[in-house]
Amino acid sequence: xxxxxxxxxxxxxxxxxxVRLRVFQHTVEQRGGYLSQACSSGQILGALYHGLMNLPAxxxxxxxxxxxxxxxxxxxxxxGIKFNSNGQPGYDRFVLSPAQYALVLYAVLIETGRMDxxxxxxxxxxxxxxxxIGAEHSPGMEVxxxxxxxxxxxxxxxxxxxxxKGETGRVFVFLSDGECQSGEFWEALQAASFHRQDNxxxxxxxxxxxxxxVMDPVMNxxxxxxxxxxxxxxxxxxxxHDPLALAAALDTPHEGKPLVVVxxxxxxxxxxxxxxxxxxFHYIRFTQPGQWEDYRxxxxxxxxxxxx
Amino acid sequence: xxxxxxxxxQNLVQWAKNKPEVLVLSADLTSSCEADSFRDTYPGRFxxxxxxxxxxxxxxGGLAREGFVPFVHTFAVFIYRRALDQIAMSVxxxxxxxxxxxxxxxxxxxxxxxHQAIEDTAVMRALxxxxxxxxxxxxxxxxxxxxxxxxxxxxxxxxLRGEVPRLFHTPMELGKARKLTEGDDLVIVSSGLCAEECxxxxxxxxxxxxxxxxxxxxxxxxxxxxxxxxxxxxxxYGVISLExxxxxxxxxxxxxxxxxxxxxxxxxxxxxxxxxxxxxxSRGYLMREYGxxxxxxxxxxxxxxxxxxxxxxxxxxxxxxxxxxxxxxxEAL
Numbered sequence: 311x312x313x314x315x316x317x318x319x320x321x322x323x324x325x326x327x328x329v330r331l332r333v334f335q336h337t338v339e340q341r342g343g344y345l346s347q348a349c350s351s352g353q354i355l356g357a358l359y360h361g362l363m364n365l366p367a368x369x370x371x372x373x374x375x376x377x378x379x380x381x382x383x384x385x386x387x388x389x390g391i392k393f394n395s396n397g398q399p400g401y402d403r404f405v406l407s408p409a410q411y412a413l414v415l416y417a418v419l420i421e422t423g424r425m426d427x428x429x430x431x432x433x434x435x436x437x438x439x440x441x442x443i444g445a446e447h448s449p450g451m452e453v454x455x456x457x458x459x460x461x462x463x464x465x466x467x468x469x470x471x472x473x474x475k476g477e478t479g480r481v482f483v484f485l486s487d488g489e490c491q492s493g494e495f496w497e498a499l500q501a502a503s504f505h506r507q508d509n510x511x512x513x514x515x516x517x518x519x520x521x522x523x524v525m526d527p528v529m530n531x532x533x534x535x536x537x538x539x540x541x542x543x544x545x546x547x548x549x550x551h552d553p554l555a556l557a558a559a560l561d562t563p564h565e566g567k568p569l570v571v572v573x574x575x576x577x578x579x580x581x582x583x584x585x586x587x588x589x590x591f592h593y594i595r596f597t598q599p600g601q602w603e604d605y606r607x608x609x610x611x612x613x614x615x616x617x618x
Numbered sequence: 619x620x621x622x623x624x625x626x627x628q629n630l631v632q633w634a635k636n637k638p639e640v641l642v643l644s645a646d647l648t649s650s651c652e653a654d655s656f657r658d659t660y661p662g663r664f665x666x667x668x669x670x671x672x673x674x675x676x677x678x679g680g681l682a683r684e685g686f687v688p689f690v691h692t693f694a695v696f697i698y699r700r701a702l703d704q705i706a707m708s709v710x711x712x713x714x715x716x717x718x719x720x721x722x723x724x725x726x727x728x729x730x731x732x733h734q735a736i737e738d739t740a741v742m743r744a745l746x747x748x749x750x751x752x753x754x755x756x757x758x759x760x761x762x763x764x765x766x767x768x769x770x771x772x773x774x775x776x777x778l779r780g781e782v783p784r785l786f787h788t789p790m791e792l793g794k795a796r797k798l799t800e801g802d803d804l805v806i807v808s809s810g811l812c813a814e815e816c817x818x819x820x821x822x823x824x825x826x827x828x829x830x831x832x833x834x835x836x837x838x839x840x841x842x843x844x845x846x847x848x849x850x851x852x853x854x855y856g857v858i859s860l861e862x863x864x865x866x867x868x869x870x871x872x873x874x875x876x877x878x879x880x881x882x883x884x885x886x887x888x889x890x891x892x893x894x895x896x897x898x899x900s901r902g903y904l905m906r907e908y909g910x911x912x913x914x915x916x917x918x919x920x921x922x923x924x925x926x927x928x929x930x931x932x933x934x935x936x937x938x939x940x941x942x943x944x945x946x947x948x949e950a951l
Contacts, residue, residue, distance in 0.1 A: 381713045382747060383771060388712065446712060453683065457707045463673045464708050467680020467688075470665070475684065494704070497670035501677065505665070 315554055322360050322553035325421040326352030330580060331612055332417040332430075337594055338609045340434060341602060346577035346584060346591035347486075348414045350517035350550065354573050355414060355484065357553040358513065359422040362560055363402045363482055365394055371419075371426040374449050377439045381446075389439065390451035393424050395479065402479050403468055406451055407461025408486040410592075412444035419450050459492030461485065462512065466502045466568075469510040480509045488520030491529045496541065502568045503542030510568040511560065512543075516550065517577045523589035538570045550575035583608060620784040622756040626719075626777065627652035629760045630689075631659050638663070640767070641688045643678055645671050651691040651721045652779050671700040678716040679708035687715050687767060693727075694720025694735035694776060698742055705772070706745055713747040713771045717763075723752070723776040723810060724862035724891070725905055730898030735776070736891050740867020742774040743839040750839040751792075752776035754813040755785035758836055765792050776810055785813055786834075793837045795846060801829030804922055805850045806915070808860040809835045809869045815860060815905070818912040818935040819919070826927045828919065841872040847880045855922040856885035860915055862905075864891040887918045 329352045337343030359365070372393055381387040395401035406415055416433065419425035429449065432438035439447040445454040453468075455461040462483055469481040489495060502510050514534075522528045531537070538545035544564035548555040550573030559571040577591040578584040583604075584591065596602040634640045634656065642656050646669045657664040667674040671692065678688040690697065697720050698705065709716045720735060727733045743750045749769050753759050759778055766773040769792070786796065798813070799820055808816045813834045823830050831853075833846055850857045850873075857877075859870035870888030877886065891908055905911040912934055920927050 380746075381711060383713065386713070453680075454707055454711050457703055459672075460676050460704060460708050463676025463704065464680040464683070466673075467677035467682075468684050469680070470677070471681045471684025471686055474662075474686065494672040494676065497668075497673035498676070501667055501670065501673055504668070 311554070318361065319553045322353055322356045325356035325360055325418065327580070328421045328616065329356060329414060329417040331609075331616055332420065333413055334581070334609045334612065336413060336430075336433060338602070338606050342593065342595045344410055344413055344592075345581070345594040346517070346519060347411045347515075348417065349579040349581050349584070350575035350577050351411060351414055351484070351515045352579070353551045353553050354513060354515060354556060354575070355418045356421065357556050358404070358482060358484070359418050359424070362557060363404060364479070366396070366398055366401055368424055371423055372449075373426045374429040374432060374438070374440050375447070377437050377447070388446045388452075390444070390446050390448050393419055393450045394452060399475075399477050400479055403452060403465070403472070403481040404450070405453055405455065405461045405465040405468075405481065405483045406444075407455050407465075407483055408458060408489060409443045409445065409451065409456030411484070411486070412441065412448055412451065415444075415450045416440060425449050458489035459494040461489075462495055462498040462502075466498055466507055466510055469502075469507050470505065473507070473509060480511050482511045482513065485512055485514045487514055487516045487518065487531060487534070488525060490514065490531055490534070499538070499541045499543060499568070506566040507568050508564055508566055512568060512570045513556070514570065514572050515575055516572050517575045519577050519591045521592045535570075535572050538572070543568045543570045545570040545572065547572040547574065549573075551579055620756075621781050622784055623781050624652055624779070625756045625759045625782050626779060627655045630763065631655045633763045634660065634663075637687075637767075639686050641665065641681060641686050643667050643674050643688050643690045645669055645674050645692040645696060647692050647721075650779075651693070651719065653691045671696050672704045675701040675704040675716070676708040679712065679714050682709075682714035682716050683712070687717065689717045689719055689763075691719050691721070693722045693733060694738050695722070695733060697774070698735070698738045702741065709772050710745045710747045715770060716772050717766045718772070718774045719777050720775060721777050721779050725896065725901045725908070725910065726778065726811065726862070728898050728900055731895045734896050736896060737864050737867060738774070738776065739838050739863050739869070740871070743867070743872075747771050748839065749773045749837075752810045752836055752838055753778055753790070754810050754834055754836060756782045757784055757786045758790040761790040765790060768792075778811065783814065785817070790836050793840060793842060795843050796834040796836075798832040798834055799830060801831045802853055803828050804830040804855045804919065805846065805853050805857040806830055806832045806860065807835060807846060807857060807869065807873060808832070809838060810862045812860040812862055812910060815910065815912045815915055819915050821933040821935065822916055822927060822929050823919065825930070825933055828923060830919070835869060838869060838872060841876060843876065844880075847876050847882055850877060850884050851880070851882040853884060856887070858887045858889060858915065858918045858922060860910065861890040862910060864893060865889070866893055885922065887922060889914055889918055
């Protein structure tokens with residue numbers, strides 16, 4: 311391992327740790343939240359934003375725009391993209407397919423210097439663009455997703471658009487494993503492979519969880535990586551909390567094929583106390599007496615350890 | 619009557635010639651939707667998406683975000699029934715310029731309930747940001763592309779294919795009704811191919827001394843026709859609507875809403891599919907059987923004016939009925 315790699319991976323781990331803490335703090339403050347998603351995807355999203363995606367540097371962290379209403383005639387209302395490439399040619403696009411990860415994304419934007427942390431005062435507040443399940447007006451979100459399975463189709467259309475324009479930017483899609491049960495997802499994969507869309511990069515958080523609980527009794531998707539290969543994609547399966555493995559996977563040659571990186575992750579990563587919630591991790595809520603107080607104290611201890 | 623063959627096929631190629639941003643997406647119905655000439659002329663702007671409409675609509679949304687104007691071609695039913703959530707979230711919510719060209723509206727296919735789009739206007743006009751257009755003749759088939767293109771948002775078109783008559787010699791305009799006849803006794807409003815049925819009734823109405831104003835509508839959403847509503851308000855017998863669509867949520871409903879909001883308390887008779895599915899049969903049979911033809915219209919006029927009409931066979935004009943299996947249709951259905 312080179313010194314650069316060691317330092318870079320260490321920085322991604324630091325980002326991921328702070329992301330988990332931020333999401334934990336919001337979960338406690340809001341008395342509920344998508345916390346296990348921060349555990350499983352912190353390193354993936356941290357690594358993508360800390361160098362693996364080609365994004366322009368920002369002069370300073372941006373504040374979220376105020377809410378101006380839904381898109382309509384003469385009102386695009388698409389403000390999330392400015393936290394990423396802002397549509398500039400030559401840079402990568404990013405599609406957060408499970409919009410349920412929005413809070414994780416906001417935290418990653420803050421930790422990578424793209425969003426001003428004061429923007430989080432608007433989180434989940436009525437009339438704000440920093441929504442709990444975001445849309446294209448929300449920081450870092452370039453398209454409207456969250457009706458699961460739709461992110462990849464929009465991303466592959468955008469990737470085709472970039473190719474037609476002769477632009478070198480790629481389209482990164484962050485996916486959760488649960489949405490890969492949908493028919494549209496496999497339709498999209500079939501078409502992206504057929505159209506030889508090698509500027510389409512899929513990174514899947516294989517945390518094994520969905521709304522009903524752990525995935526296996528809900529609907530099996532294994533052999534997951536073999537399915538991607540059978541659909542004509544290049545696919546690499548990695549331990550999902552290893553940023554260097556993700557970096558190496560993204561270097562896989564895949565000419566004429568979409569590249570899929572399946573990241574096996576842990577929904578309780580570095581938060582062992584969540585494991586007692588098995589099999590339900592999708593949304594952390596507080597139902598038992600004393601549970602919220604327990605989480606509040608754990609969160610305070612974690613903040614103290616982080617030097618806050 | 620002038621009959622034109624494969625109007626869209628030729629027109630699309632010519633119209634799109636100097637528009638490199640115009641792309642065509644197809645879901646395995648390329649020649650059936652008359653997009654084959656486009657595919658062969660501009661292969662780099664044509665995308666075969668397979669029988670996978672949900673992905674096709676999301677893909678179109680992605681292309682539109684990068685500055686392209688995708689014209690999605692497939693049968694109307696497969697657009698709004700198979701991919702409604704994708705249309706709503708990947709296209710309509712972001713108000714993207716995706717143009718959905720829906721073929722085989724209502725009775726125009728013998729393909730049965732699976733192929734007949736009977737509630738598409740109702741579904742699509744309920745989506746915010748959506749414009750809904752319907753063509754009634756060859757002129758409108760030709761004009762609708764530029765109209766759809768000029769609208770900076772999503773557009774759904776009820777399209778005609780194969781052998782199409784030319785009824786109109788002035789261009790289709792967005793939001794503008796065509797007034798086919800004058801009269802203050804009764805107002806008749808139709809859309810799509812029902813215009814032909816209205817024209818067949820003109821002579822009979824004249825013979826019976828009924829002064830009817832016939833309007834043809836090609837913009838179903840936005841539905842803003844204050845002159846028609848005003849005309850209905852001042853008519854003697856009210857209004858009859860005639861549409862190749864279920865009466866739930868289509869042209870007749872649009873009229874009912876506009877009349878109610880304007881406080882116009884005239885009688886409205888809604889002709890069209892009466893809240894039921896169709897089945898596989900010829901267009902002439904279906905229009906007769908489901909009460910959408912000139913006979914149904916004249917019978918509604920009798921109810922509206924409250925007296926029987928003298929109907930001579932020679933007064934009822936001939937309608938053009940394309941053969942079910944003509945050489946203008948490369949596919950049977």
